[in-house]
Amino acid sequence: xxxxxxxxRHEVTEMGQEVTLRCKPISGHDYLxxxxxxxxxxxxxxxxxxNNVPIDDSGMPEDRFSAKMPNASFSTLKIQPSEPRDSAVxxxxxxxxxxxxxxxxxxxxxTRLSVL
Amino acid sequence: xxxVAQPEDQVNVAEGNPLTVKCTYSxxxxxxxxxxxxxxxxxxxxxxxxxxxxxxxxxxxxFEAEFNKSQTSFHLKKPSxxxxxxxxxxxxxxxKTGDTGRRALTFGxxxxxxVQP
Numbered sequence: 236x237x238x239x240x241x242x243x244r245h246e247v248t249e250m251g252q253e254v255t256l257r258c259k260p261i262s263g264h265d266y267l268x269x270x271x272x273x274x275x276x277x278x279x280x281x282x283x284x285x286n287n288v289p290i291d292d293s294g295m296p297e298d299r300f301s302a303k304m305p306n307a308s309f310s311t312l313k314i315q316p317s318e319p320r321d322s323a324v325x326x327x328x329x330x331x332x333x334x335x336x337x338x339x340x341x342x343x344x345x346t347r348l349s350v351l
Numbered sequence: 352x353x354x355v356a357q358p359e360d361q362v363n364v365a366e367g368n369p370l371t372v373k374c375t376y377s378x379x380x381x382x383x384x385x386x387x388x389x390x391x392x393x394x395x396x397x398x399x400x401x402x403x404x405x406x407x408x409x410x411x412x413x414f415e416a417e418f419n420k421s422q423t424s425f426h427l428k429k430p431s432x433x434x435x436x437x438x439x440x441x442x443x444x445x446x447k448t449g450d451t452g453r454r455a456l457t458f459g460x461x462x463x464x465x466v467q468p
Contacts, residue, residue: 239394268455277460278395278441291455326394338383338402338445340456342394 239343241327247349253315256346259308260329268340269302269312270326278326284310317350324348353378355444357459364432365467372427372462374442384425385443385456386416395441401425412436432466439463 240259248254260267268283282292287304295302299318304310314321324347328340354377364370376382383402387395399410406418416427425442440463443456 278458280455280457283455328395338385338400339397340395341397342387344392344394 239327239329239341241325241343241346243346244344245347245349247351248317249351250318251316252350253313254317254321254348254350256312256325256327256348258310258312258327258343260310260327261331261341262308264329264331264341265307266330266332266340267304267310268328268330269310270328271323272326272345273323281312314348317348319350322348322350353382353444353446353457355442355457355459357440357442357462359462360460361463361465363465363467366434367431370427370429370432370436370464370466372440372442372464374425374427374459375423376425376442376444377423378444378446380446382425383445384416384418385445386410386414386425386427387441387443387458389439389441389461391438398427398440432464434466434468437464437466 242257265286269281270278271281272278281294282302283290284304300314302312324345326342326345328342330340356375358373385400386398388398389395398414399408401408401418409415414429416425418425439461441461442459445456
């Protein structure tokens with residue numbers, strides 16, 4: 236398996252524009268997590284899904300952020316409109332429920348977002 | 352609520368010397384504990400975990416961690432550091448009990464390990 240795949244790797248946009256980040260979890264994993272990493276705030280959990288259903292979105296900073304998981308192999312994190320303070324590295328992670336993979340989250344390489 | 356504290360922003364150690372990266376946690380029930388490592392411009396990689404059983408857990412790249420319930424600690428250790436171990440290390444915890452809503456990990460703020468040649 237190729238692991239968790241995120242796209243794009245880098246995104247530069249202007250304030251006010253819509254940004255969509257994409258994630259393909261590891262096949263067979265039924266948990267998907269979105270994180271944001273900044274120097275000031277460290278690694279923050281934004282939202283996570285179980286079997287494509289959002290379970291906890293309490294980490295989503297405000298209504299400008301939304302996340303969807305239309306099927307088991309794809310998720311998006313959207314920011315609309317984007318602001319400079321959204322600049323960060325956004326990570327997606329997935330996790331299985333089976334005995335061997337249980338509890339281990341596998342992370343993608345991240346998307347580095349810069350909002351000018 | 353669950354939380355993790357990594358009291359050191361940075362740890363410096365000479366190559367060949369033992370290293371320790373500290374982590375303490377707080378959960379209402381019993382913990383699942385993890386260590387992850389992050390190399391520059393990469394995502395986090397799983398190192399090791401404690402679920403149950405032996406308090407000393409061995410993981411990847413020669414790392415190990417000791418679960419100490421009375422001190423609520425899970426310090427990461429390695430007997431002999433390598434320059435290539437230089438990276439950002441994260442401790443994480445999840446409450447073993449509880450409903451689906453508490454299945455997410457809580458990560459510490461990270462500790463930067465710098466191994467000097």
